[in-house]
Amino acid sequence: MSRTILTNLFRFAILVFMQVFLLKNITLYNLSTPYLYIMFILLLPFEIPNIMLFALSFLLGLTIDAFYDTPGLHAASCVLLAFVRILFISITVQKDGFDNEPEPTLSVMGLRWFFTYALILTLAHHFFLFNLEVFRLSEIPYTLSRFVLSSIFTVFLMLLSGFLFYRRKERK
Amino acid sequence: MRNLLIFITKYNAFFLFLIFEISSLVIYIKYNSFQKATFISSTSKITGSLYTQVNGLSSYLALREVNDSLASENARLRNQLKTSFYVDTIAKRKVDDTIYKQQYTFIEAKVINNSVNRSNNYITINRGSKQGVAKGMGVICSSGLVGKVVFVGEHLSVVQSLLHKDSRFSAMLAKNKEIGYIEWSDDLDPHKGFLKDVSNNAQPTIGEGVVTSQYSLFPAGIPIGKVSNLHTKAGGFALNMEVKLAVNFSKLQYVDVVINKLAQEQAGLEAQQKKDE
Numbered sequence: 001m002s003r004t005i006l007t008n009l010f011r012f013a014i015l016v017f018m019q020v021f022l023l024k025n026i027t028l029y030n031l032s033t034p035y036l037y038i039m040f041i042l043l044l045p046f047e048i049p050n051i052m053l054f055a056l057s058f059l060l061g062l063t064i065d066a067f068y069d070t071p072g073l074h075a076a077s078c079v080l081l082a083f084v085r086i087l088f089i090s091i092t093v094q095k096d097g098f099d100n101e102p103e104p105t106l107s108v109m110g111l112r113w114f115f116t117y118a119l120i121l122t123l124a125h126h127f128f129l130f131n132l133e134v135f136r137l138s139e140i141p142y143t144l145s146r147f148v149l150s151s152i153f154t155v156f157l158m159l160l161s162g163f164l165f166y167r168r169k170e171r172k
Numbered sequence: 173m174r175n176l177l178i179f180i181t182k183y184n185a186f187f188l189f190l191i192f193e194i195s196s197l198v199i200y201i202k203y204n205s206f207q208k209a210t211f212i213s214s215t216s217k218i219t220g221s222l223y224t225q226v227n228g229l230s231s232y233l234a235l236r237e238v239n240d241s242l243a244s245e246n247a248r249l250r251n252q253l254k255t256s257f258y259v260d261t262i263a264k265r266k267v268d269d270t271i272y273k274q275q276y277t278f279i280e281a282k283v284i285n286n287s288v289n290r291s292n293n294y295i296t297i298n299r300g301s302k303q304g305v306a307k308g309m310g311v312i313c314s315s316g317l318v319g320k321v322v323f324v325g326e327h328l329s330v331v332q333s334l335l336h337k338d339s340r341f342s343a344m345l346a347k348n349k350e351i352g353y354i355e356w357s358d359d360l361d362p363h364k365g366f367l368k369d370v371s372n373n374a375q376p377t378i379g380e381g382v383v384t385s386q387y388s389l390f391p392a393g394i395p396i397g398k399v400s401n402l403h404t405k406a407g408g409f410a411l412n413m414e415v416k417l418a419v420n421f422s423k424l425q426y427v428d429v430v431i432n433k434l435a436q437e438q439a440g441l442e443a444q445q446k447k448d449e
Contacts, residue, residue, distance in 0.1 A: 027289035030360050054188045058196065068287075069294045069330065072200025079196055083189040132200070134291055142359060 004045055004103075012060065015040045020067040032149040036157045037064055038125050041081055042118060045103045046093065050086060057082035070133070077129040084124040088117060106162030118158045119151075126151045276391050278428040279303055281311075284328070288362040288421045293335040295319065297427060300327040310389030310430040316418035317341065317354075317384055317396045318427050329429075335362055335421055342388040343367055343396055346381035350374035354382065354396055354415065362421050365397060370411040376402060382415050390430055 019037035027033050041057050048056075061075030068074065089104070092113065106114045130147045180187055285296035299305050301324050311318040311331050319333040320341075332339055335356050343354040345367075352370035367382055380399045386392040401414035432438075 024287065030289060030362075033289060050185045050188055054192045058192050061196065068290075070200075070292075072196045072198070072202075075196035076193060076200055079189065079192040083185065083193075086185045139358065 008040070008044065011043065012040055016060070016063055016067075019064060024068070028149070028153070031146050032153045033146075034150065034153040034157050035126065035129070036154060036161075038078065038081055038122065038154070039158055039161065041078060041085060042121060042158070043103050043105055046089065053082050053086070054079060073129065073132055076132060077125050080128050081121055081125040084121055088120060092117075105165075106159070107165070107167045114162060115155075115159065118155050122151050122154050122158070126154065275433050277431045277433065278312075279305060279431065280426060280428050281305075281329075282426055283424045286333075286421070286424055288335055289360070291360060292337055293333045293421070294322075295331040295333050295424065295427070297329050297331055297429070298327065299429060300325045300329050302326055304431065305329045305429050308389070308435075309432075311427050312390060312394050312430060313419060313424060313427045315395065315420070317390060317394050318419060318421075318424065320389060321429065331427070333421060334365065334417070334419075335360075341390075341396075342385045343382055344385040345370065345374055345376055345399075346383045346393075348374055350376075351385050351387070352410075357414070363417055364400075365415045365417050366412055367399070367415050368410065368412045370413070372409060372411060374411060376411070376413060378402065389432065389435075 015037045019035065023034050023036055037060065040060055041053075044053060044056065057078040058075050061073075061078035062071075064074040064078075065071050093104075102108045104114070104117060109117070126147050130143050130150070134143045279299055281297040281299040283295055284298050285294075287293045287295075295311075295318070297311070305321060305324055307321055307324050309321045311321060317334060319331045319336070319339060321329050322332045323330040334341070334354070337356070339356060341354050342351065344351045350370050350373070352367045355366050355368060357364040357366055370376070376399050378399055378401070382396045382399060384390040384392060384394040384396060395418045397415040397417040399413050400416040402411075
């Protein structure tokens with residue numbers, strides 16, 4: 001239990017740090033910006049209570065907002081992301097039969113499930129984020145292309161880090 | 173009551189979602205004046221267009237009265253023309269006493285946080301109210317215009333850079349002094365801006381300089397960029413053109429905050445004038 005908390009605290013710090021000081025400065029052709037920090041919400045354990053999940057998402061969003069000077073923008077997107085996560089997990093995963101609180105990581109759940117999971121959640125988050133940021137219908141084509149290309153970039157980075165920390169203990 | 177509680181606990185995810193989502197959106201809208209403005213303007217777009225429709229009809233019905241009043245006003249104004257007076261004095265000679273007083277002072281500052289790749293970009297600088305920075309002051313750098321101070325802390329300030337959807341500064345063509353305003357381009361390119369609402373009489377050439385006008389927060393003549401393309405979509409009676417910005421925002425290191433010593437006086441006078449109207 002305490003091990004899970006420590007891992008997640010560490011992950012929170014590392015992801016925020018990377019997002020704010022490294023990925024914030026990366027933009028491909030003014031179109032593709034990765035938001036890897038949402039991986040923190042994706043990797044929280046299955047057993048986490050809903051209120052905790054929402055509170056953590058909100059907190060993560062506000063932390064990112066503080067660095068990006070956009071109060072509320074990332075918080076709103078992260079809360080939406082948490083809701084989509086609950087829906088997705090309730091549909092695809094049976095609640096019972098977990099041994100020692102597994103997390104929805106690539107190594108536990110396998111590539112196929114993790115890829116779908118990451119893709120759907122990232123798309124939901126980015127769609128909300130980019131449209132809320134621009135808040136104009138007149139720039140829809142540009143916003144949509146930014147949304148799609150950024151999502152691809154983010155999912156790519158997620159898979160990359162998933163394989164980087166791959167541990168062989170696949171769920172039977 | 174019990175059923176309600178059971179209902180809420182069963183769908184607790186959804187209710188928690190609503191609570192958190194609404195609170196974050198409240199934060200977002202409260203602190204981003206851009207969204208606030210859009211809320212208001214999108215509603216007033218509908219009401220505004222309705223007003224113009226109705227006004228078009230009623231003004232057509234009142235054409236006769238308007239015509240009469242215009243004719244009488246024309247006659248009155250013609251009486252006041254210089255040509256209808258006999259000049260019996262010679263022109264007075266005017267002597268100007270030229271003691272220059274400094275109107276602008278500058279505070280140098282270092283950029284400590286900067287972004288260029290978002291749709292609203294801000295710059296944080298290491299000078300605040302202790303050093304004399306105040307909200308609304310202009311910010312320039314050695315190569316040209318940077319932006320405007322929006323938040324002031326004790327030791328730090330946040331500058332809304334030109335690369336912001338709301339940024340709009342009075343500007344003019346360097347050669348023939350035609351006034352327009354400068355905005356960031358729609359496609360979020362940090363090297364491109366638009367000079368808009370220049371009068372049709374101007375004949376800009378590609379490569380011509382664009383500088384700040386005397387109506388801005390800045391001293392007149394601070395460079396902004398060079399005209400790079402004349403064939404952008406025109407805005408009716410005015411010319412729009414594309415400007416290659418002089419400042420490389422991604423490499424911004426040191427900036428100067430412009431203090432206009434007469435700004436307060438000007439603002440006070442203009443507020444008074446508004447009250448009189």
